[in-house]
Amino acid sequence: MMKKNNPLGLYIHIPFCLRKCLYCDFCSFAGMDAVTMDIYVARLCEELAQKAPLAATHTIDTVYFGGGTPTLLSPYHFERLLGTVQTHYTLSDDTEITTECNPATADADKLCALRALGINRLSIGAQSAVDDELLALGRIHTYRDTVATFRAARAAGFDNISLDVMFGIPHQTPESFSHTLDEILSLSPEHISAYSLIVEPNTPFFEAGASLPLPDEDALCDMSELLLTRLRGAGYERYEISNFARDGRRSRHNLHYWKMDDYLGFGPAAHSLIGNVRTGHSHDLDAYLKGKDITEPEETLDEMAASDEYVMLRLRLSDGVNKKDFFARFGQEFDGFYATAAEKFVAAGLLVDTPERIYFTDRGFSVSNMVLSEMLFD
Ligand code: SF4
Incomplete structure (x- = not known):
């Protein structure tokens, strides 16, 4: 019997959002109905089954539902997807199963159902504790929604929660960022991801150009320093350039990317890496829903390209x-x-x-x- 000991992460992309945030260039689409989501989940299940032979010598130790807003799916959708994973792949005993979660898209019942299905890690997109900043970003939720979602997740039994925060938001100041950090730390999550806003092409923020009231360089430096000082002071370790963990609760899934381990991605815009062979999908949701192959030409990294990429990714880690x-x-x-x-x-x-x-x-x-x-x- 073939030995299955190579760890591998599965990434499952859910490209649905209630509304597009003003800075977002991710592969996500607003206003999709329940029928479209049903068809999409069916396509994902087909793709999961079809690609399983690629993981024949691997053990799955992480599954990650990203988006988009995965928590727009129903518990039934998650059950189908996880059932398909369990049928076609070998999972380790302690597989980390994460879903991203937007505040205001998952109530107590849904969170309890997701926990009961075996999802054991949540990544909640808090971004800011200042409602005017959330409004400026075009987020669909208030900070009160974030707190309610976080508490409901704890009550549902999630003991591994990550919160995303952002700095460099329009109108943000070091003082308002300090307030956000106070609030986030008072919730005591196991993990915090902190990214600086990047204005990407083809977004309303990009179109706004110089009229966007972004913090200046000095304010950004102050915010970076605040972030490090406050998080370290509260016992979080900066284990990656933008990620902090307490008590060793690093994101095992994202470590696969930063360590250049093997991973498989499903759905539009998802990428896979097996050995030195990388494949990616286009963003064409319509074609995917119709069952068409949206795989772009594969790329085989030569040794030099692979070692450069390895060094680049590993140096993101504090190790x-x-x-x-x-x-x-x-x-x-x-x-x-x-x-x-x-x-x-x-x-x-x-x-x-x-x-x-x-x-x-x-x-x-x-x-x-x-x-x-x-x-x-x-
Ligand atoms: S919730 Fe996330 S994926 Fe959806 S529009 Fe906002 S930033 Fe983009």
């Missing part, structure tokens, strides 16, 4: 690149490949280089894009 792991994966010494390119950043205090590993300092994280582009792609 950085473990040199023994690098050797085990690529059969080359890390130092022979990258140490010279890293030297000046080590000298500048942006990277720390030890015989075992290389990793960013806090100051290095704040300019990591510049360092990586010089180190890897020059």
